[in-house]
Amino acid sequence: MDTDRWFIAINLNGNWDFNHLLVNAHGGYLYSEEDQDASTETAASAAGALFTAPVASQSFKLGQWRIGGELSYDYQSFLEPFVGLDYLYNNTRTKLRLAPGLKQPSNDRSELQYTVGMRYFGDNGISGTVQYTVSGSKTDMNYSAFMLTLRADL
Secondary structure: OOEEEEEEEEEEEEEEEEOOEEEEEEEEEEEEEEEEOOEEEEEEOOOOOEEEEEEOOEEEEEEEEEEEEEEEEOOOOOEEEEEEEEEEEEEEEOOOOOOOOOOOOOOOOEEEEEEEEEEEEOOOOEEEEEEEEEEOOOOOOOEEEEEEEEEEOO
């Protein structure tokens, strides 16, 4: 498959410290576009026979605004728990269209994401984040994601 993809993003972030309470606010815009050339997919059956299927060219676009914030508490130690909330709005998006007879998705434009997590700051040059994010506001699609990030100073 031959694909051309490009994107642009701009973000603004603000951070404030009120004693041990840390507040983060962020907002931004993302635009991406992808053009996939037509191709042919090949698959083998259990008996070993080969099947081919043509795949038509496709284009996808996404323009998305994002605004949100995060609250965390600095214990003045190595741990920092946090919670976050983000609102996403797709002002441009290629709508999903399924084959006739299948239930069409609602193609919601907006979404809320809730995040909870913990940051670790070691004095040995190692830091990390564990976070869990849930999207629960779309009509036909809800998801959750678990992320673990480790960082080491070399």
